[in-house]
Amino acid sequence: MSASQPAFYNDLAVTLDTAWNLLEQGARDRHAPFHALSVASVDQAGNPRQRTMILRHVDRELRTLRFHSDQRSPKFEQISNRPAISVSHYSAEHKLELRLFGKGRFHLGDDIAARAWLSMRDLSRVCYRSPKAPSEPIDSPDDYLDPSKLVVTSDDAIAQRNFCVLIIHVEELDWIYLDHRGNRRARFRWGGNDVASPLPQSQWLQH
Numbered sequence: 001m002s003a004s005q006p007a008f009y010n011d012l013a014v015t016l017d018t019a020w021n022l023l024e025q026g027a028r029d030r031h032a033p034f035h036a037l038s039v040a041s042v043d044q045a046g047n048p049r050q051r052t053m054i055l056r057h058v059d060r061e062l063r064t065l066r067f068h069s070d071q072r073s074p075k076f077e078q079i080s081n082r083p084a085i086s087v088s089h090y091s092a093e094h095k096l097e098l099r100l101f102g103k104g105r106f107h108l109g110d111d112i113a114a115r116a117w118l119s120m121r122d123l124s125r126v127c128y129r130s131p132k133a134p135s136e137p138i139d140s141p142d143d144y145l146d147p148s149k150l151v152v153t154s155d156d157a158i159a160q161r162n163f164c165v166l167i168i169h170v171e172e173l174d175w176i177y178l179d180h181r182g183n184r185r186a187r188f189r190w191g192g193n194d195v196a197s198p199l200p201q202s203q204w205l206q207h
C-alpha cells in the first residue's frame with residue numbers, strides 16, 4: 001500500500017509553507033537536512049563559484065537567510081561586487097530539492113554583524129582568529145593551522161574584525177519533489193526587493 005499524499009502535494013500555499021518550515025528547521029537543528037547548503041556566487045570573471053555554508057537563521061517575513069563567514073574569503077569580494085546568489089540543496093530524506101535565488105549582502109562591523117557575533121559560542125568564534133585567510137595558499141598540508149587549538153572570546157577584536165554576516169534576500173524559490181505518483185515542481189517569485197508584497201507569483205512547473 002502506498003503512503004498517503006503529503007499535504008503539499010497539490011497545494012501551492014502548503015508547498016511554500018513547507019519549504020520555509022524546512023529551511024527554518026535547517027537553521028535551528030544541525031542534524032536537519034537543510035542545515036548545510038550550497039551557496040553559489042559569480043566571480044570577477046563571470047564564472048560560477050559554489051561552496052557549502054551553514055544556514056544560521058531564516059526570516060520568512062523578510063525572506064532572508066543568514067550565513068556567517070570570514071571577510072578575508074574570496075566570496076566576500078565576489079558577492080560584494082556581484083550580489084546575484086543561488087542556494088541549493090537536495091534532501092534524499094524528503095526527496096526534495098530546494099533552490100533559492102536572490103541577492104546577497106555582507107555585513108561587517110555593523111549592528112547585524114555585532115548581534116550575530118554575540119549569539120555565537122566561543123567554539124565557533126575561533127575560525128575567525130586564524131592568522132591565515134580562508135583559501136590562502138600554504139606550502140605543505142602540515143602548515144594547516146587548526147583553529148580549534150585557539151582560544152577566542154567575544155571581545156577578541158581580531159576575530160571580530162574578520163567575522164562577517166551574509167544576508168541573502170530571496171526573490172525566487174524553486175521546489176522539486178520526487179514521487180512515484182508524479183513529481184511536483186513549483187516556482188514562487190517575489191517582486192525584486194519589494195518586501196512589502198509578501199505574496200509571490202506561484203506556479204506549478206513541468207519537472
Ligand SMILES: Cc1cc2nc3c(=O)[nH]c(=O)nc-3n(C[C@H](O)[C@H](O)[C@H](O)COP(=O)(O)O)c2cc1C
Nearest residue numbers: 036051052053054068069070073074075076134135
Ligand atoms: C560542512 C561545511 C560547512 C561550511 N560552512 C561554512 C560557513 O558557514 N561559512 C563559510 O564561510 N564557509 C563554510 N565552509 C567552507 C566553505 O565551503 C569554503 O570552502 C570556504 O568558505 C572558502 O570559500 P570561498 O573560497 O568561496 O570564499 C564550510 C565547509 C563545509 C565542508
